[in-house]
Amino acid sequence: MSSIREFASGVAGLKRRTRFTPYRESFHLARKLDALLDCLSGVELSPEDGVLRILEFFRTDEGVFGTSDDSAGVMGDVYRHRACDMLVEYASKCPDKLFLADAVLDLIREGDNYRIRHIALGVVGRFLSRREMVYLIEHFEGPAEGSDRSGFVCAHTVALQLGDPLILERVHRSQGKNLPVYALEEISRAWFNSNDPETALSWLDRVPDGVAFRSKERQALRTDIYEALGRLDERDALLWAAFRSARSAGRFEALLERVGVENVDERRTLLAAEVGHVLASSRFRLSDLVFLMDTEHIREAARWCYEVRDEIGGHAYLTLPKLASLFSGEGEFLAATILWRALLDDLLGSGRTRAYGHGARYLKQLRACATSIQDWKALSTHDEYEAALMERHGRKSSFWRRLD
Incomplete structure (x- = not known):
């Protein structure tokens, strides 16, 4: 006690x-x-x-x-x-x-x-139980004073847990006849969880086109609805679109598993097609580069880096160094140079003095790569690059001292 x-x-x-x-x-x-x-x-x-x-x-x-x-x-x-x-x-x-x-x-x-x-x-x-949850909702649904929405917020919290689409709709309509986008999604999801995908789709279709807020979540819900309705072609189209918005090796495997692709040759064909889509793009996306590397298309990734070099920014300071090191390890020193330069240019251009130690490491990596590059193609040589770097950032003595 x-x-x-x-x-x-x-x-x-x-x-x-x-x-x-x-x-x-x-x-x-x-x-x-x-x-x-x-x-x-x-x-x-x-x-x-x-x-x-x-x-x-x-x-x-x-x-x-x-x-x-x-x-x-x-x-x-x-x-x-x-x-x-x-x-x-x-x-x-x-x-x-x-x-x-x-x-x-x-x-x-x-x-x-x-x-x-x-x-x-x-x-x-x-x-x-359902009975007591409805009891709570009805108490919170009482008339509000002025602009006070606390009753609605509480009723909404319980209604979401209850999962009854009709009660959830009633709670939302207590705030007005025109339902916001998030309410349409919630009601659609409640119908889907109540094993009524057709009604769920009718509610989801009420969301206007072009609404960015929670678009990924709604696309995932629509995918599940199409699957429940047996509309597998439409489901697969959404799955591929979602995958291509942010490619990764893990998501590719999950996609093939969901659409039921088990044949090894078919999997290879689909992977080759996705690699081809990336290589044909003139728009650099970090996720696409990681996808190429993770699916063991190092040579293709190196060529693509060169093609889209002007599009590569150096803000991904956690990922790009790893990729640059991986390129170097595979003998793709030109691609590594492109990434190290992007990192260093971004760092010095933004004046992040606390990161100058990293910048010095980037430049040392560039010097090391330069000794293994015979054909610079359209890139400036390392001597030309470092001379231009000194001209632009020569007064940043705290950076240059890090190289001593």
Whole structure:
């Protein structure tokens, strides 16, 4: 019982907090919050008592977040994960589901200025039945005062978990007759999850053309709908379009598996076709270069790098060095030079002095590559490149000193 008293005392103390906790101390406070929840571990509590105590923990939101800088999100994570998991664990063992619904309802109605209590509402679908979820939605759907949308937000949170498309539509229409794009998608997804792909497609078709927001998610949903309807040609067209928007070796394998391509020769033919599409493009995309490299088309990747060299930017400073090193390892020094130059030009052009050490490494790599290149083609030789570099950036002495 001492642990229970310690928990109750700790919660009461958090509610009374007035001292401000700066960012640097937020991690310490997060550990204290976690330790407070530890007080309930291993203690025999009835499910109802456990639920009420965790909800009391959520009621510390004003004392904790009203007096703290949680920019790192570490304190919020205690509520989002540990407290939520404990709430679900206790509530799942509680037979009186209406008691649970009323307890959560009381928590939300008291106010939720920091959107912490809403976290508890976001998991009710893990322990309430349809009846109690509808009960909550109907309470939140009451008339709002002025521009207050908190009731809609809460009803929407529960309706998404319930997954009933008709109730979800009703909740959305409470905000007006013209439904926003995200509502059309949500209702379509609810119909699809309710095993009605035809109605799901009719809702998805209401989304106007050209809407970029969540376009990838809607395309994925449409793909699933087409598959459920047996419209496999349309499904495959969407799958290939999605793949070509961001090629990768892993996505290629996943695509072939989904469309049912198992024949080795057919797989090779399809891969060769995709490699051909990349090589025919004059637009450089980093994902396409990685795709070529990962599918062991190093020579083709090197030739393509040369063809699209003017399109290559050096901002991908995490990936390009790896690719340049891989080119060097395969003897493709001209392609490696193109990538190292792109990196160095971008770095010096942006004046990122903290990265000058990396820039010096890039230039050393360029010097090393130059000793193995006989045919520079249309590229300037290394001596010409470094002379031009000195002319443009010669005053950046802190960079040049790194080469000594």
